[in-house]
Structures are given as structure tokens and as C-alpha cells.
Amino acid sequence: MSLNIYGQTLNSRLLIGSALYPSPEIMQQAILASGSQVVTLSLKRQNPLARSGEKIWRYIQETVAQNQGFLLPNTAGCKSAKEAITLAKMSRELFQTDWIKLEVIGDDYNLQPDPIELLIATEQLLADGFKILPYCTDDLVICQRLYALGCQVIMPWASPIGTGKGLMNPYNLTSIRQRLPEATLILDAGIGKPSDACIAMEMGFDGVLLNSAIALADNPVLMAKAFSSAISAGESAYIAGTMPERQTAHPSTPTLDTPFWHQPEHS
Amino acid sequence: MKIYINGVILELPNASKQSYIDQVLTNVLPINKQQQSFALALNGEFIGREDYQHTVVKDNDSIDVLFPIVGG
Numbered sequence: 001m002s003l004n005i006y007g008q009t010l011n012s013r014l015l016i017g018s019a020l021y022p023s024p025e026i027m028q029q030a031i032l033a034s035g036s037q038v039v040t041l042s043l044k045r046q047n048p049l050a051r052s053g054e055k056i057w058r059y060i061q062e063t064v065a066q067n068q069g070f071l072l073p074n075t076a077g078c079k080s081a082k083e084a085i086t087l088a089k090m091s092r093e094l095f096q097t098d099w100i101k102l103e104v105i106g107d108d109y110n111l112q113p114d115p116i117e118l119l120i121a122t123e124q125l126l127a128d129g130f131k132i133l134p135y136c137t138d139d140l141v142i143c144q145r146l147y148a149l150g151c152q153v154i155m156p157w158a159s160p161i162g163t164g165k166g167l168m169n170p171y172n173l174t175s176i177r178q179r180l181p182e183a184t185l186i187l188d189a190g191i192g193k194p195s196d197a198c199i200a201m202e203m204g205f206d207g208v209l210l211n212s213a214i215a216l217a218d219n220p221v222l223m224a225k226a227f228s229s230a231i232s233a234g235e236s237a238y239i240a241g242t243m244p245e246r247q248t249a250h251p252s253t254p255t256l257d258t259p260f261w262h263q264p265e266h267s
Numbered sequence: 268m269k270i271y272i273n274g275v276i277l278e279l280p281n282a283s284k285q286s287y288i289d290q291v292l293t294n295v296l297p298i299n300k301q302q303q304s305f306a307l308a309l310n311g312e313f314i315g316r317e318d319y320q321h322t323v324v325k326d327n328d329s330i331d332v333l334f335p336i337v338g339g
Contacts, residue, residue, distance in 0.1 A: 017337075017338060017339030018337040018338060018339075019337040019338055019339045020337075020339070021337075027337070040338050040339055041335055041336065041337060041338045042335075042336050042337070042338030043306060043333040043334065043335060043336065044333060044334065044336045045273040045274070045331060045332070045333060045334075046273075046332075046333075046334045046336070047273070053334045053335060053336055054303070056335075056336065056337055057304060057334075057335040057336075060335070060337070073338070074338050074339070076338055076339070082311065083311070086308050086311055086312060086313050087333075089313035090306035090307070090308060090313050090333055091306070093306050093313075093315055093316065094304055094305065094306040094333075094335065095335070161339070162339075211339035212339065
């Protein structure tokens with residue numbers, strides 16, 4: 001089943017990061033193996049005379065083109081709405097896209113998004129024509145505010161960036177899904193294993209964005225395939241409808257015509 | 268004129284007390300780099316490429332020249 005992001009139809013529900021891979025070649029192979037059509041990247045200061053960033057930028061462009069995909073620039077490292085707005089505008093010019101993964105970090109220890117600065121930046125960037133994919137915590141009210149402002153896509157975290165802790169608070173994530181049935185929900189950050197991604201999809205999330213769990217695997221290319229399979233499985237399970245959980249055991253084998261030695265004794 | 272490029276002080280001895288961004292870039296970027304992918308902010312505000320030739324840079328101004336990198 002396809003995923004729709006701001007009017008673009010995507011064949012994969014996995015959005016993938018381009019950082020932390022052992023080499024540009026493995027990054028390219030892993031992204032292609034994942035089938036993802038959305039690749040995140042960023043802008044940073046570099047020595048203008050150095051040539052270090054050119055090779056990786058070429059790899060990312062080639063990879064995205066091969067998958068007929070899209071670039072998703074982020075505002076990683078920004079700590080205020082003003083910084084994030086400036087970086088978003090720079091990204092739009094350079095990457096020729098009005099998509100922006102909007103990140104405004106509020107705390108250095110757990111890289112927790114700053115919800116107040118995020119809302120300020122969101123409002124101003126939406127007014128400027130951006131299509132925003134906001135990275136936020138799993139706070140229902142913040143997600144509702146972002147949606148009310150005009151974000152069609154909301155990206156709550158599973159757990160802090162790079163921890164691999166998986167879904168810290170499934171109740172919150174389920175609540176967001178139930179309360180925002182029309183929003184496109186992408187689970188972003190903190191995913192460690194394919195089973196985490198599968199659980200998110202079983203909850204009814206529309207997609208998963210991750211980086212470290214693939215890039216830091218012993219075999220990133222194989223892990224990319226594993227995540228792709230897990231996301232497909234979780235999506236199918238959600239569509240199929242999981243059985244209700246029950247408190248007591250129910251035999252799955254029919255009890256009618258149970259052999260005589262299992263019958264209660266007659267008095 | 269003294270300006271900051273990505274946080275590093277740069278003296279532009281041949282520049283007047285104010286120059287335009289495109290003039291400053293010729294001092295800090297080789298010609299082949301000027302054709303490459305980068306985006307620019309002046310004192311924390313985005314400046315589009317179409318404005319380089321008529322945006323004034325003054326003494327002590329700060330320019331950020333950002334390039335694509337990997338990201339999550």
C-alpha cells in the first residue's frame with residue numbers, strides 16, 4: 001500500500017536517514033535495499049575550501065534518483081525557532097524542496113524537541129509555503145496543535161534520537177493515532193529493532209523514519225531489508241485487524257466430541 | 268574589512284568598508300566552489316542567491332556558508 005506525503009505517492013512507508021553508515025557505498029546500498037523513497041539529509045558549516053562533502057552529496061543525489069525518491073532536509077541542531085526558520089529557507093533553496101523535517105531541540109541531554117519553539121517555527125514556515133514534517137514528542141496536545149496549524153504529517157518520537165530504546169510510551173502513541181485519525185503519522189527516532197517498527201505499524205501509524213538502527217547494524221544492508229519487511233508486516237496486520245486481547249484462556253481446538261477419557265465422570 | 272565566515276575571522280584587505288555578498292564570495296570561495304551547492308545566511312538571516320549581488324556586507328558581519336551533509 002502506498003503512503004501519501006503532501007500529495008506525493010510513495011511506494012514505501014519507510015523514511016530513512018543518510019548518516020552514520022560505515023561508508024558512502026554502504027549508505028547507498030542500504031537505502032536502495034530498504035526501498036525507501038524519502039532520504040533525510042542536512043546542511044552544516046564546512047570549510048569552504050575543503051571538498052569533503054561533495055562525494056557524499058553526489059551519492060545521496062544518485063541514490064534518491066535511483067529510487068525515484070525525494071529529499072527531506074532537516075533542521076537538526078537548531079535550538080530556536082529563528083535558527084530553524086533560517087535553516088529551512090536555506091534548505092529550500094539548495095535542495096529545491098519545500099518539504100522540511102522541522103527539528104528544534106530543547107534539551108541537550110536527551111535531544112528532546114522544544115514544543116514551544118517548534119510551534120512558533122511551524123506557524124511561520126507554513127505561512128511561507130513550507131510543507132512541514134515536524135519532529136515532536138509523543139505529547140497528544142502538541143500533536144493536535146501541529147495538526148490544527150496545518151501540518152498534514154506529524155512525527156512523534158518513539159524515544160530519544162539514537163537510543164534504540166523503541167516505543168517508550170505505547171499508550172501515548174495509540175492515543176495520538178486515535179485522536180488524529182486523519183493525520184499522516186510517522187514514528188520518528190529511537191527505533192532500535194524491526195519489531196519496534198512493526199509494532200508502530202500495527203498501531204496504525206502510517207510510516208516510520210529511522211537512521212541509526214540501520215546504519216549502526218553489523219550489516220546495514222540486511223537490516224534495511226529487515227525493516228522493510230517488518231513495516232510491511234505491521235501494515236498488513238493493521239489492515240487485517242488484530243484479534244482482541246482476552247484475560248482468560250480459550251481453547252483453539254474445538255471441544256465438541258472431545259474423546260471420552262476427557263469427559264467428566266458420571267456418578 | 269573584517270568579517271566572520273562560519274565563525275572564523277577573515278580579513279579582506281582589498282575590500283572597502285562595505286562590499287556585496289558576491290564580492291565577498293570571490294574572496295573566500297574558488298570559482299569552481301562558487302558553482303557548487305551551498306546556501307548562505309548573513310547575520311543569521313537567509314539570503315537567496317538572487318540577492319547576493321545587492322546585499323551589503325559590513326565590517327564585523329557574520330556569514331554562514333552551509334553545504335549538504337548526511338542527516339537523520
